[in-house]
Amino acid sequence: MAEFFSTYLPSWLAQLVTGLIQCVILLHVPLVGAMFFVWVERKAAARIQDRLGPTRVGGMFGWLQLLADGLKLLTKEDLRPQEADAMLFRLAPYVGFCASFTVFLALPFSDGWVVQWLDVGVFFILAVLGLEVFGVILAGWASASKWSLFGAMREAAQVVSYEVPLGMCVVVPVMIAGTMDLVAIGRMQEGLFTNWFIFHDPFTFVIFFVYFTCGIASVNRAPFDLAEAESELVAGFHTEYSGFRWLIFYMAEYGSMFIVSGLAAILFFGGWNGPIPLADLLGLTDANGELAGYLGRFLGMLNFVFKSVLGVTVMIWVRWTVPRLRIDQVMTMCLKYCTPIAAVMFLGATLWTYTFPGGVTGLRGTPYGTVRGVSAQRVELSDLTPATEDAEGAAGEGSDNKPAEEHAGDVAAAAADGEAAAASTPSGPLSIATFASSRARSR
């Protein structure tokens, strides 16, 4: 997009405009998404509870109810407890929301449609998702109320504890894929739905459910919603928040729910790939031109959003059905159940992919760690260092011995069939990367 703008504007302005537009579009995902999800929640909760839910604002189904509520919240009096630490009290919701929103930077909505294409996408997402707890802790503390403090401490303990099994569950598809790049992981699951990682082996199948449970726990939804336990602590850490600030917390929560579901969709359910490769069948691929590729990706984005919404709906469903667990039961479940199960499943998945690199029937055709289909655009090691030849071939593992004329392959075991991907130029998005690499080169 910046290239498009740079034909009209000076390049620095083009970059700024691009960045702003991308940010604005991205900001709409948690905001409008939150609005939609809250509507779904209220309707689903109502139906589960044998009543109707919002039915007046915006026609028969009340879909504008959230807009009305948002306006109401905006016009509410901005309260602050007298003893509250003013600065922290005001900042806490925004810290939480920023953490939740930042994850969207690295979450791909379709093939190549990601704001910041990180090689360590999964890791980045896990890291930033764990930062949301700061909003909660600071809110609980700054409210100068014992109740809020309790809620904050309980939630912090819970989120931090569940990062461990969550990480372990995430490592399984990463290990199967051989990369932390979410776009590459998504690309590997192209084709029929049998390519999805959840059907890769029974261990991954189980790991998905453990992941989903840990995901619900780490976004503090029932049955793990002690921090907001209305019947016990009034409203937990956000007791003292009213109006707009509370709305920010709310949006952060729904944003995180979407992220966890979206991550599950990419890691286990193929992300933007549908059950059948519809885009390919319809001919909406890059091979048929840019517009066709765009449409194909758009279809993929719809697919991805649909899967994430499904995940969020399941979370909502679970919330209104089961009672909530006590904090020590939550911790027991994390440490005694989720973590060992995740560890055992990880071991099982490792052994499975080691024993059956091509799948059980051997029909997969591409061994473990190999990028299937369209190869990921990966920076070749050879581009960082000139004429490395068979250096890695001699010592490294997993790469073939290639003739000296070609660039030596990936050092990751992503031997992309000797593809011309090796021809990509050193194109880190940041100039210092190139700078550093060229420094290394001339050393």
Add this chain to the structure above:
Amino acid sequence: MDAINWHTFFFLLFSLVACAFAIAVVLSSNIVRMAFYLILSLAATSGLFFLAGADFVGAMQLMIYVGGTLVLLIFGVMLTNQGPYTMLKSRGDSWLLGVVAGVGLLALLTYTALGVRDWMGPTEEQLAETQLAFAQPSATATPIGNALLGIRVDKLNGGNEPDAQQQVLQGGMSGYLLPFEIVSVHLLVVLIGAAHLARTKKRSDTRST
């Protein structure tokens, strides 16, 4: 100026945030606020890592420092604190000692940093190589992963002859995996020890599960 190098802009922004909040940590007297400023400062540092292209290290900084260490810090502060506005004021002589130590360290670091000629700025040819790149990831995790296994990417640039590189490769290059495992086990031992030290001492069993 007619053009803003956004990279420089963000670098200055992140550095400013990191330094300003670090100074705020020192100048503030409220413990919880100190911890919060430290969070912001370390988050800005991770931003600097991302700017340098070290995605992995940046994410690691966020996860470990901000997400782990500081959560612990805040927990500790909140749990052992009395009253919402606990003050931590330094006495006059502490200030003097702190200033002396800080300025001394700053001088040492600045001198050392300026002494690395490589860091004095890009040369002409390197400037020519920089370009806007879009939607292409750089391989930041793969060299690290390979280093664990013994493929030391940074040691392969011995020269242009294949022979020289063969020598470098055969010259006892070892991976980081063993030290990594040792450190992990060490940390596990520390964790278990800490949990043991902080365990509850039950006098009698009245608590219903």
Add this chain to the structure above:
Amino acid sequence: MATQTGTAFADDPRIIEYDVRTDEMLINMGPQHPSTHGVLRLVLRTDGEIVSEAVPHIGYLHRCAEKIGENLAPRQFVPYTDRMDYLAGMNMNLGWALAVEKLMNLEIPEKAKHLRVIIAEMNRIASHLVGMGTYGLDLGSFSPFLYAFREREKILDLFEEACGARLTYSYLTVGGATHDLPATWLEKCEAFLDQLLPVITEYHTLLTTNAIFVRRAANIGVMSAATAIDFGCTGPVLRGSGVDQDLRRDGEQWYTEMYDGYAFEVIVEKDGHYPKDHEYPAIPKTAVLGDCWHRFYVRMLEVIQSIDLVRQAIDRYRTATGSHCVPVKLNQKLPKGEAYLETECPKGQMGFFIVSRGEAIPWRVRARSSCFSNLSVTHELCRGCLLADVPAIVGSLDIVMGEIDR
């Protein structure tokens, strides 16, 4: 944050001690609180998550009912009994009416007796539905609350047809009932009972046997039979600890003759088993006799028991003779003397005491509240429990502040 050092509790061997000393917190739960049933103030002394002391403070709903009873004729006092346990108004009315009738030695017709059984047991169902629903709500389960209230709405509709009111009925009065049941009431009641049984089975799935609910309620707030008797607990709270006591069978003749000839079992665990009239869900392994889960279970089973009783009462009502009440004048002089009668209300044994000096207005009126004694055991049960267990324990006692404070 007010802090208290726990030196007074240092020598109490039942309090758990930590190596790292954190300050104790004095937490106030209520009086306005979504979880305490009514205006109850619980002052908790906690050490982190563990509660070392829970002291209930009551009196926020005190309306001087007993003093007012000294200025009104018994028939005029009936609405005040409604407001005591407002979730089981009919049972309150019944208790008061029986106490006054005992004083006056007034025999009421057969039909009125069976009518009273129908109404009292229907109200027992309604009260237990509320108790069950709100207990689920306390523990975070939102939907059974609404399902319970949906069923309760149907009962309230029936009551509205019978007496015109949904909550404060003043229906069962001295001498019988104020009006007879309307024409199609019995059929509607039977239709309601027919569809209630599958719904109760649904509640069992959602709550009684739900794994999370069992973890929150089983082995929590365990109360031995001796403790229960010591503190004067009655009703499901007492029967949940295994004490076989039900005033409908064991009470005074004046009360039990209302249930003469009815076949019902007292819902209490004998030798590890509950009465097997129907298919009840099995007792989970972690549940200990006297814990919250058993108290909840007793209430659920009592609902089914009451359905049986109502059906029997409907049959008898249809074939009974007489009218629905004995007319009693408003300013009828009460015989000199006193009478005390306890009845088995949904929350426990509710007693009414009336002293008369021969006038129409009694000299002294006293209501013995079942929930008052039930609540007194909170302090004992909450010692050493986790903070999240306090609503579980208090909810399992199923208290109504109107009855405690009167």
